[in-house]
Amino acid sequence: MKSQEGVTNVDSEKFNTLISNGNVQLIDVRTPKEYREAHIEQAVNVDFFSKDFSEQLGGFNSDEPVYIYCRSGKRSGKSVAQFQKAGFRQIYNLDGGILGWISAELPVEESEE
Structure with a gap:
């Protein structure tokens, strides 16, 4: 995946480090x-x-970095243009998506709904 201006593709370990302080805009662009x-x-x-x-996307702060992911990295990669159009300048895309995250044995949660 090529890197676009303002977009950083990061592997699961690095992504985990970046979001670890918890006070971040983390967006899952997959289906409910x-x-x-x-x-x-x-x-x-x-x-x-x-x-x-x-x-x-307008409900998020475009002045702050945004961290995005999908299943494998394709949808989040495609969504970058929309984030940029919404004014985001610091976009971190999880390379390999949640599949890569899970294979790196990082934690996930399930929802009851």
Whole structure:
């Protein structure tokens, strides 16, 4: 995956380090069903396929870094343009998505809903 301006693709270990202080904007761009099955703690689900994806991004602070992931890295990679359009300048994309995260044996949570 090529690096675009303002976008940093990071592996699971580095991503985990970056989000470890807990006070970050962590966005899971997968479907609600995928999110419920397993997600990174504190992640907010904003479905890339939802019609109002761009509008939902307006609810986040574009002056702060944003950390995004999907299943394998493809959807979050595609969503970067939307984040940039919404004014985000510091975007960290989890390389390999949650599949890479899980294979690195990092923790995930499930939702009951």
